[in-house]
Amino acid sequence: MNDRPLQPSRRAALGTMAGLTAAFALGTPPARAAAGSAYVMAYFTESPNGDGADYGLHLAVSTDSLQWTPLNQNQPVVTPSGGTGGLRDPFVLRRQDGTFVVLATDLKGTDWSLQSQYVHVWDSADLRSFSGYRRLKLHDLATHSWAPEAYWDAGRGQYGIIYSAVNSSGHNVIMVNYTSDFVTASAAQVFFDPGYDVIDGDLAVGVDGVNYLYFKKDQTLVGARSTSLAPGSFTVFSTPVAHGGTEAPILIRSQATGTWFLWGDTYTPNGVFYAWQSAGLASGTWTAVDQRLYTQPLNSKHASIQPITATEYTGLLATWGAPAWNRLKSYNHPARYVRHADFVGRIDEYPFDPYADAQWTLVPGLADASGVSFRSVNYPTRYLRHSDYRMALAVNDGTTTFAQDATFHRTAGLADPSWSSFRSHNHPDRHLRHADHVLRIDPISTSTDKADATFSVCS
Known part of the structure; x- marks a missing residue:
């Protein structure tokens, strides 16, 4: 949930195909994806003076998870019609049946005083069209539902939805609800509360028998781990990572090399992504990636990354088009x-x-x-x-x-x-x-x- 302050009262506690053809003619085509080696990024956009602000769902694709090609000329592919009429912090999950679900914070702009107990939800077979738009209620608390993400909990046979909210502790914690269909959800419960303000949870599930949760603490990215997915089971273990004020962690593993990347989104300056790498998550240590090796989509903010197939990569480019500009x-x-x-x-x-x-x-x-x-x-x-x-x-x-x-x-x-x-x-x-x-x-x-x-x- 980018660029937001702690709540004052809680501070102490807390292109088209023609465009593709032109690109090929100039010798700058998007790289072709090998089987199973492509990725999609979901994000919204903001820029320093607001010229680039758009609170709809934006998509970009990559063949290495580092260099990104925005789709649809960096314009939204779908925009919420309910709630505030805008989104932040979109998250894409591949469901067990191979289709996708998109979740997002219900907030247009940066009025952090707005409190929504709902998140935006879409269904999609292939991220080329979206259906079933709805808002899913997660709790009855007088607080927000920021930066929702989802994962498959095989032990429960359900999906977990994690998000940031202020619980009775008086500071932000990571909450969880369970669902089978993203239409209805169980009652909210605390998933992770280390005793201080935490937001923006991102999970890597079942990595050599361990589950990893990265989150924002005091402008840094920190990791916790657990051998189960049970609420309350995660313990902090990693060395903090930051580049200025950093939030919105993304864990993604290269399908080609096995290298793990940790992305973070800074808000000083506005919306700059930085990346770190590690041979494995168990060490809890990260090395900064040379900025020459990665390029974020223009004006992108608080993103998520999901592996996709070569066919899906090609289909997304065919439907939405690569940029007509560079x-x-x-x-x-x-x-x-x-x-x-x-x-x-x-x-x-x-x-x-x-x-x-x-x-x-x-x-x-x-x-x-x-x-x-x-x-x-x-x-x-x-x-x-x-x-x-x-x-x-x-x-x-x-x-x-x-x-x-x-x-x-x-x-x-x-x-x-x-x-x-x-x-x-x-x-x-x-x-x-x-x-x-x-x-x-x-x-x-x-x-x-x-x-x-x-x-x-x-x-």
């Missing part, structure tokens, strides 16, 4: 993205508003169709071009000079061949690079130059 991520400053600001080309730290300043349509080169030109999404008559070797966003005046200045040839990354570099069309001894965070074209010779001139073309 972002460019800096190699040696991976927290920064190429953007325009006052029509000057530069790299700035994510997130920022207007967020569309960092969205680009990569079109065939204006001077040479085998090259590429960068057309602004929010100023579609303007392109990145160089003038006196400095990059600016300018209106295409139709001249040959403009076309040449705005055309680049994409090459293997000068610092890393799995990334990309961009050679100037009319100054072929120069490449696009940043210097003091400002974009320009320069001759490249040193290792620093090469790193400055290397970018990831991502969504």
Whole structure:
């Protein structure tokens, strides 16, 4: 449940297929998923000034659980029609019959004083359509039902729904209800209460006979474990993990390597995801993942990740489409993205508003169709071009000079061949690079130059 304060009274206690075709033409297709190696992320969106706020269900897909492709142009695939009319903290669970259920907090915006005893629920066969929308009541307490998640409890033969609520203890605890159909649920009971404020529980069930629960404590992510799923059976064991104020843990295991990843969502700055990795959950220790290796969906907040099949991955892309735009991520400053600001080309730290300043349509080169030109999404008559070797966003005046200045040839990354570099069309001894965070074209010779001139073309 991102970016929310403790309650004051309790503080002391507590694209379309055409877009796909265009991407393939430019050599930047979403990676194809091997059998059983793909993932779907559910999230909502917010941005620092609210330009990117949307409280519907958003989806993204990945083949490695690290690099993500937003679906439906990063617009919602479904939005609640009841309650507050918006959601936060969506969670996707694959049910025992292979279909999916989606749960989410019933809250639109950030008015934490609103108290809902309900959560949003949808059914879906394949996440390509959604049916049976309803709100499920979890308790009669004068408190919230934040960040719901669900799991299969084989011993009970039922699903458990865990969520954050304030119990008689006076601080947030993790509650649980049991259900067979996500239409009705048992009475609420306390699932985990270590004696201090905890929210945002995320479970990994049955890992070498142990169940792991990660949660937010004092702006950090902490783990507890139990050999059963019985309420009250979990004990804290892990070393806290954080990057600034961190919440919304996600545990996901790579289907390719077996590596465990722990994602966390920070709210200072607004909505930045960080990832850590571990060879196994038993140690309770984590190592930060290089930010070059992962990219969150644009403006994404408090997400969940669910493994899917290659067929489901392909079906989601076919139904919702990959973005018709791209972002460019800096190699040696991976927290920064190429953007325009006052029509000057530069790299700035994510997130920022207007967020569309960092969205680009990569079109065939204006001077040479085998090259590429960068057309602004929010100023579609303007392109990145160089003038006196400095990059600016300018209106295409139709001249040959403009076309040449705005055309680049994409090459293997000068610092890393799995990334990309961009050679100037009319100054072929120069490449696009940043210097003091400002974009320009320069001759490249040193290792620093090469790193400055290397970018990831991502969504």
